[in-house]
Structures are given as C-alpha cells and as structure tokens.
Amino acid sequence: MVLNMEKQKRQAILGKAREWISANGFSNFTMSKLAKFCGIAKGTLYNYFDNKEDLMVKVVEDRVVEIHREVDEILGGAQDAEEKLRSMIRQGLEFYRDNVDLLIVYANEVKIADCKFPSSATAHGRFLREHLDWFVSRFEQLLAGMGIKRERRLLAYLFHQSLENVMSFNMLFGRELDIDRDANLLYSFYFHGVEAFQ
Amino acid sequence: MVLNMEKQKRQAILGKAREWISANGFSNFTMSKLAKFCGIAKGTLYNYFDNKEDLMVKVVEDRVVEIHREVDEILGGAQDAEEKLRSMIRQGLEFYRDNVDLLIVYANEVKIADCKFPSSATAHGRFLREHLDWFVSRFEQLLAGMGIKRERRLLAYLFHQSLENVMSFNMLFGRELDIDRDANLLYSFYFHGVEAFQ
Amino acid sequence: MVLNMEKQKRQAILGKAREWISANGFSNFTMSKLAKFCGIAKGTLYNYFDNKEDLMVKVVEDRVVEIHREVDEILGGAQDAEEKLRSMIRQGLEFYRDNVDLLIVYANEVKIADCKFPSSATAHGRFLREHLDWFVSRFEQLLAGMGIKRERRLLAYLFHQSLENVMSFNMLFGRELDIDRDANLLYSFYFHGVEAFQ
C-alpha cells in the first residue's frame, strides 16, 4: 500500500500543478511556487518526480491517456465511419473545453521545442511525438473506413490540428465555444471543405 | 553611407539570429549566446537593438512585411477568386519553405503567450495579433468573393493555420515538401474537404 | 526556534552589510560583494531579503527604531525643557558614536536622492523622509516647551543636522569625540549661538 500512497501523492501534486498552470500559465511555473501551492517542501517534489521536465510531462500525460481511451472507445464502437468522425469531433472539442488552458498552452509550448526538433531530446518532445503518432495512425484507419484513398496520414494530422485551431480561434477572436454549432461547422469544413459554406 | 553600414550590420545580426534560432529554437535564445555566435560583444547587440524583445520582433518583422506585400499583390490582381486562392496557397507554401524553421517556431511560441493571454503586452503578442487580424480580414474578402456566406472569419483563420499545418506535418513526418503537389492537396482539402480524397 | 535562526541569520547579514558599508561606503555596495564578504552565495541573500533596496533599508531601519524609542523616552520624561534638550544632544551624539560610519554615510546618500527628488519613489527616500518628519515634529514640541515662538520647524531641522555636523567635523578634522565636551559645545552653540564662545 505504500506504493499506492506514493501514487496518490504523485497524483495530488499533478492535480495541484494543473490547477496552478491553468490559472497562471506555463511560463511562470516554478518548482518553488508549486511547492508552496501544494503546502509541501520543494525537496519533496523531487521525491516524486525526477525533475521539472518530468513533472511537466506527467502533468499532461494522464489527460492524454484519458483521451486515448475515449478515442479507442469511439473507434471500436458500432457507429458507421461518418458517425465516428462526428463523435470524435465532439469528443475533441469537449476535451479541449475541459482542459483548455492546460492543453492549448502545453501543445504550443511543446511544439516550440518539437516542431523544430522532431528528434528532440526533450521529454516533452518525445511525449508529444508518441501521442501524435498514436493519434494519426488511429485516425488513418477511420479515414480508410470512410473510403479516403489518398494522403490519409496528412489528412489525419490536419484533423488533429483542426480541433486545436477552432479552439484557438475562439480564444483569439473572443468567440464563445458552442459545442453543437462548432462540431457541425468543423464536420462540414473537414468533410466538405469551404464550399459547404457557400 | 554610414547609415547603410549600420543597416547592413543590423541585418547581419538578424541573419545570424535567424540562423541560431532555426537551429536551436526560440526558447533557449539568449543575448549572450547570440553575441558569441556572431563573434561580437554582448554590448554591441545593444548598439543595434533596444532590447531582446525588440530584436526578436525584428527577426520576423521584415519577413512578414514581405508576405503582406505579396498577399496584397495577389488579392489586388485580375485573377478570379479561385485562382487567387490557389495563388495564395502557393505563395504561403513558398514563404514557409523559405523561412520554415523560423516562422513555424515563431508562430507557435507567440501563440503560447497569446492564446493564453490574448491581451498580451509583449511585443511578440501584439505583432502576431496585428498580422493575424490583417491576414484574416483580407482573406475574408476573398472568401466573400468566392461566394462563401457563413463563418468567413473562422474559415479564414483555418486557412492561415492550414498552411502552417502542412509545413509542420512535413517536418514531423519527414515528408519532403513538393510545392505543386502540396498546393493541390491543400486546395482540395480546403475547398472540397476530405471527401475529395475518396 | 527555526524562525529565530532565520532572524539571527538575517541580523548576521545586516551586521556584515553594516560592516562592509562602514568600511567602503554605500556607493560601491553590491549584492555580489556582500555575498562574498559574508562567505555565502549570492542567491542566499535573496532568501532573506526581497531585493537590494529592501536590504539597504533594513540596514538602517532598526537603528532608527532604536533612536525613536529613546527620543520618546526623553521627551515623555519629567525633565524640564532645557534638560530634555541636553539629554537629546547626549543621546544623539552617543547614537552617532555607536553607528557613526553607517548613519552619516546613509544620511548623505539618501539626501542625494531626496533633495534632488523630494517625492522620491525609492524606499530609502520614503524611509528618511518619514524619519525626518517624525523627528522634526517631535522636536518642534520641545522647542515650543522652551518658549521658542518662531521658525520652530526650521530650528528643529537645524538641530537634527547639527548633531550630524559635529560628528562629520570630528571625522573630517581628525578630532576625537568627547561626549561631555561636545554635548556642552553643541548645547551652547544651539541655544546661545556663537556669541557664547566669545
């Protein structure tokens, strides 16, 4: 049970970290501030995490584990391909809505290091890379199921980015997220292109 | 000609800065490292730029000025709307090709500050924001000319991001950029959606 | 007792700071030099003081708190006005004797900022200002009690400065401080003017 306790404490710290980062952003995040926010000593953090980078990766890790589970659920379900696509859009938007601060900030911050360095040595980079590969390969199958013949990998990536782009559009241009409306919009755009908006 | 010399040196420093950032990313960029990389003293940098932020903005500024000019040229030309769309895709891809490292990295880094803090006080934030507003409003007109009735602003933003997404896809997945092929792909995707790939 | 240890260390640093400043002056005082002089790391200073200004204010703060207490004791006592004046002179000279280097230097340095910029935003300036106002208003009452009818504020200020002037005279002209003699001298000068020396 000691291990279990340890795991619980780790999770508690991660929860606090998410809370802090969502409220204050990644850039100002320091180990001291986190320790104080958790009400524990700085040194204690290092009993649960190797270093800051390790902690920061784990901050998003289980969120992504969660999304992976949900994606698998959708893709493994009984819906037809288009229904699955619609479901994934909804699920993606809901996911971003629930983790919006954390994930947008994170996604961008990681990309700094990693777009530039696909073979990046940072833990961030490796982590994002794994997630992307996982997501893209799953989504390629869906596209195959929809009869898409060409460029499935690129299209899968563009799908992944589209979700984020809608979210960042809303933030940048002060538009409220409306899951129903935006899911429909995104479906139309992604499936039929802009000509659907004529 | 003294002024000219000064301008040349400023440009030389900016060139070195671009080189360094392309190779190492924005996040680790420091004035000391740049000075060493340029083979000059730290203080010298401050003879040419007010401060780090000033330098970093100028690193992208003239690149963006260039793209603005080219966009205006296309949009003000005699082509019909679809031709203009195609031209903008080509121009965008070419632009990214020529400045790929710098601009993808930059776009992402700025988004960290600015998605999270849309009213960011950083020069970076203000600069990207201006560019985005400029681009989106121009592109909205083009979409209007193409008979797009709804959500033109969102669609304009998605276009802007699509170019970047194609580039980052190529980088992340080790695919070579082929302007002809990718311009056609992007046109199909953007105009007709994924169903064009069936 | 941990808090006590912290307080002790803070006091130890302040003591070292006073020692350094007394030996080398305020103008050349830097955090690096102090750290080296204390035999600790630069960062450690910042565990005990918010910043340089904070430290520099605290360097004099408790000394001045001490003098305020003593002044209140004298003024609130049972002596008649002239006796109180004599006591304050003695107390002032003793105080300067015990803190001579630090306080003379400090008083002058602050005046630079504050004569020139009376509404100075520096913590130094605010601190000296408060002290001056406090002292002058207290001393005005004493002068009133002595039957002084005009220009009490100016005379109070001149008293405050006289103490410092005697000390700096001794330092500049290599004269030994003799509390009895100098207190009498100052009393005669302040109360009767130079004609008392005829």
Add this chain to the structure above:
Amino acid sequence: MVLNMEKQKRQAILGKAREWISANGFSNFTMSKLAKFCGIAKGTLYNYFDNKEDLMVKVVEDRVVEIHREVDEILGGAQDAEEKLRSMIRQGLEFYRDNVDLLIVYANEVKIADCKFPSSATAHGRFLREHLDWFVSRFEQLLAGMGIKRERRLLAYLFHQSLENVMSFNMLFGRELDIDRDANLLYSFYFHGVEAFQ
C-alpha cells in the same frame, strides 16, 4: 590661441554638463548622455578630460573658485566683523540659490565618499577636502575678528554646513527661499542661537 580654443571647448562642455546635471541629477549622468547633449562624440570628451571623475570634479571646480573669490572680497573689505558675517550669509545663500541643484547634490555625493574616507583617494574627496580646509581657515579668522575665543574651527564648519542646511530644509519642506528673511534667520540662529527666537 589653440590652447585658448581648447579651454573654451572645455568650458563649453562643463557648462553643458552642469545644465544636464541640474536638470537630471548626478545619478543618471553618463558620458554618452553628455556627449549627445553636447552634440559631440563620446570619444571627444576624453580629449578634454581624463575620465568621468575628472570631468565631474571640474564641473564644480570653477564654481567654487568663484565663491572663493567672493569670500576673499568680503573678508578683505572694510566692513566690521558682524557685517562681514551678514555678507557671507547673503553671499552663501545667493550662491546656493544660483547653483542649488548642482551644489547640494554634489556636496552630498562627495560627502558619501569623503566623510567616510577623509583620506579618500577619489578626486572628489581631495577636492572637497581642499575647499573645506580653505573655507574653514578663512572663516576662523573672521570668527577671531568677532572675538570668538574657543572652538573656532568647529564653529566655522558649522557655519559652512548651516548654509546648506537652510537650503535643504527649504527643498525638503517645500518652503520658498527668501534671501532677506533667511539671511536674517540664519544670522540670528548662528550668532544668538535658538533663544533669539523666543
């Protein structure tokens, strides 16, 4: 005449330096700012002055030469001793009025270095020291002429400081300088002490 030209240029630079310092204070004074303010190159300053300290001493030097001349005129005149004292007070207040920013600031800044280090190695220190010695010894003679028997040196120094103290009182407490009134006040205070204000 070359030497003359050189002297003129030196004087012109000193005038500009005084102008700048009076307006902006000593603390922010830099060689670059002065050069720009003079409309000449930084390096040129070093053709006329050995270094910054040299320049800063010369900034006050001829002002003090002037006051020395005036003091000699008064002391060498036909007035009786008390009249001479009155004249010196007026002359001192007028002098401070005309050079108030420069001299108060300077006097204080120098004292930082020099109260602390009577044997200071700085040019500032040496210069102030010389001036003080000069003034005090002259004024001692005046006091002797007034029949002052004891402590003439100290009293001379206190006189010197009194002038400055009245000026700084006016600045700190927002009181307007009134030469007639303040000269009388200072005479009363210095000659008869505070009891004259009963």
Add this chain to the structure above:
DNA sequence: CATGAATGAGTATTCATTCAT
C-alpha cells in the same frame, strides 16, 4: 583632433537542484 562602434566587466535578480538535518 574628432569620431562612434566595440568592448567586457559589472549590476540585480531568478530558479532548478542538492543535501545535511
């Protein structure tokens, strides 16, 4: 003589990490 670009040591401050308790 005049220039002003270049220098580099120096400033205050931050923060991930360590380690003795």
Add this chain to the structure above:
DNA sequence: CATGAATGAATACTCATTCAT
C-alpha cells in the same frame, strides 16, 4: 520520507573607456 536553506550558473542590460579610421 520530508524539509528548506544554500547554491551558483544563468539572464537581460549598462556604461566608462578604448582605438581604428
């Protein structure tokens, strides 16, 4: 295991001074 004081390398920026032109 928990602590948190201590560390010191790193950061952006300044400025008196030099020297090649």
